Amino acid sequence: MVERVRAAATELGYSPDVIGRSLRMKKTFQVAFAVADIGNPVYVEMMAAIHEVLDPHGYRVVVMTTGDTPRSTADLVRSLSSGFVDALVVSPLRTDDELVRAIQDSPVPVVVIGRSLAAYGIDSVSTDSAGGIGSAVAHLLETGRRRIGFLNGPLDTTPGEARQRGFDDATAAAFDGDRADAEVAEDFTVAAGTAAARTLLARVPADGTRLDAIVAANDLLAIGAIRAVRELGLTVPGDVAVTGMDDTEFGQFFEPSITSVSLGSAQRGRVAAQIVLDLMDGAEPGAAQSLVGPSLRVRESTAAVEGTGGAR
Amino acid sequence: MVERVRAAATELGYSPDVIGRSLRMKKTFQVAFAVADIGNPVYVEMMAAIHEVLDPHGYRVVVMTTGDTPRSTADLVRSLSSGFVDALVVSPLRTDDELVRAIQDSPVPVVVIGRSLAAYGIDSVSTDSAGGIGSAVAHLLETGRRRIGFLNGPLDTTPGEARQRGFDDATAAAFDGDRADAEVAEDFTVAAGTAAARTLLARVPADGTRLDAIVAANDLLAIGAIRAVRELGLTVPGDVAVTGMDDTEFGQFFEPSITSVSLGSAQRGRVAAQIVLDLMDGAEPGAAQSLVGPSLRVRESTAAVEGTGGAR
DNA sequence: CCAGAAATCGGAAACGTTTCCAGTTGATCG
């Protein structure tokens, strides 16, 4: 009997109404993914990974944009109380008390991708971007570079802040912060990177040593840096080595291909999605704290220079 | 009184339950966007544009992946009958009768981005990618190129088929198809582009004229082509001019920056979203047929060569 | 001051599903 009904159901093209079902079951089978800028390749990668994990479990992914203030992100988190999703994955650019409180008060599970909020009992997936910058610096020193410039994005963002700390720590450890110089670009774009890199390259330090390496806080800034280097008639990696961060397709296909620190965006997305599934399955909130380690992908833009060791 | 209630509502952080509301109003305030590969920059751009248009009207965007067969896309369209969205925007790689029928039978408005389905009474937003290829060919001829190769992706896809037709038409019109040669890459990627471009460049035509221009069916293939050209010790645009299609950020920042035919992905997304809004507002289905024209963005990769006119 | 109209208000139905319970049927064992 039951199979005859099933047969008839498929025959007639009947599928149960999701809304009635949701109302009764108090479950929407939807998960929201919220970021400031859905065009950013890093977030696209995360979204694709989240979708990939959640889809087989019957969950749909709803895209939301947060705006770039913690305030608007908090508003969005509060709007979850209207009950259109079963959980939220959010990657905020900046975090403040209001946002933390909104997340803590959320009626549905929330997982944060970005900085660890373990201290507040919030499930989060973080990465060690500071350490990633450190590994880029180490790689440059190992391949014979002597004087390193840092091209960062805005310092009042979570990534900008962490990466700055990473650079300062790494250069302090290596040579007391000497032979290191930093410059902040307007934002994480190629154009801003070119502008800031020009400033960085124009500076002549006291001891007269020229920059022979630039660590950029993401791949777009790295491309900007390469442009600025070439404007001066210098070559990459011959005169100046350049590293990026995020390991985007962009950087892989650029010429020269760009040495980049992968922060495992797809992996972070997958992990966050898995935590969300566990949470909806009744796991203890605030218990999941995951760290996805950075890994350096060495490519052409930091090739050691024959003979001279890369310094001049 | 009503305002006191409103005040109390915000005070207590109350927001009406979306599900109950949807059940009663028979409206979910959600629109689905379905494509085969959400990682593709073109689709990302569309999605961002759709989101941008729909968000202010209170609609959420749900991401779906179709798989790349018309069959799985049709299944997805049929699944709309469960009523989780108010409308669908879909951009199928391939179209067949089953898909057309599924769309016609859909209980909610569907807008197709891709090939025009006006003949079937389906609202669609299309572009003239064939004409776009034509304008690339024309530009190359105007800047003195003499022998043109075409680097296409799979011919059994809607874009691949249209672009091939565009190239054949344009070269037939210009010189009876002489001095033109085509090669099909495995798919629309850099690696496949490099491989196919090698084959293309290796061919020595009867009259001995070497290729001095390559028209690629998208920007990734164009980058692949540039790699293959450089492998032979030739330069772009000096020896060989290269054009791409889609006008991605990728191509803009590549060196040389790539001349590309913009198909207005963002614009197509916006238009589709607007049609969806009209349809949900009671507009006549099947009436909206929009064409977003291609436009050539000339950049470094097709710069005319001084003196020689680019031919050798 | 009253009749009628307008505005306001409260209650009930409806949306489509799942879940629960009571009632019925069928089977098994004493």
Next chain:
DNA sequence: CGATCAACTGGAAACGTTTCCGATTTCTGG
């Protein structure tokens, strides 16, 4: 053959909202 128990079946309640309708109150004009 009868009693007990299991399995199955059908009906009703519940989920949270909006909408509709009738009833009550308020307002307006004669």
